[in-house]
Amino acid sequence: MTDQPKSSELIHFHLPEWRDSHAVTQQVALALNHGHKKIVLSGARGDRLLLAGLTGPWAAEIRIDGDVGTELARGLDTPAIFVLVDGNAGAGAGYGLKSGTLVIAGRSGALLGSHIEGGEIWAIGDAGNRLAHCANGGRIIVGARIGPMAMDRRRAGTLTIRAFPHPAEEAQEMAHKIAGIRAWPEPLS
Numbered sequence: 001m002t003d004q005p006k007s008s009e010l011i012h013f014h015l016p017e018w019r020d021s022h023a024v025t026q027q028v029a030l031a032l033n034h035g036h037k038k039i040v041l042s043g044a045r046g047d048r049l050l051l052a053g054l055t056g057p058w059a060a061e062i063r064i065d066g067d068v069g070t071e072l073a074r075g076l077d078t079p080a081i082f083v084l085v086d087g088n089a090g091a092g093a094g095y096g097l098k099s100g101t102l103v104i105a106g107r108s109g110a111l112l113g114s115h116i117e118g119g120e121i122w123a124i125g126d127a128g129n130r131l132a133h134c135a136n137g138g139r140i141i142v143g144a145r146i147g148p149m150a151m152d153r154r155r156a157g158t159l160t161i162r163a164f165p166h167p168a169e170e171a172q173e174m175a176h177k178i179a180g181i182r183a184w185p186e187p188l189s
Helices: 021-033 169-182
Strands: 010-014 038-047 059-068 077-086 099-104 120-123 136-142 156-161
Touching (some): 010 021, 021 038, 077 169
Parallel strands (some): 038 059, 059 077, 077 099, 099 120, 120 136, 136 156
16 A cells, blocks of 8 residues: 655656656656646757647646647646746647636747637746737736737637736736745755
């Protein structure tokens, strides 16, 4: 019989040791199934399709350190998951997001939130072209500049553009949450 992890236990995956984002996503799902509430993916260097298709009932926070590649969290459908990218994101981050919260602290590439159906995306830095392309729901909050053709072919959903830090209570709460996740202890090697 194994002990259940404490919700405060931090689990760490060092991405350069993995070559397959699908395998990383499977390991993250396994950690979530075992009750882990705090997960760090460190060393991201353009990893494509991280957390793509992650679906489940978990309540947890995931921090990705570094720059992620294209289609981060594609089709994410986990209502109580909070994903913080402490870096930049390539094109198509949050494509088809159904539920959950995705926060990108750096710049976001083109097509951020394309085909989003639900959940929230917070882009703290600049967002690329065609933000919320074909959006059918959800909410995107952008803290800096956006590229041309934002919300083209949008059917539903909300786009809010704010400067960060912003005095709005919601933005202050988000800044506090991000600071708390960044303050997690460094994972042991």
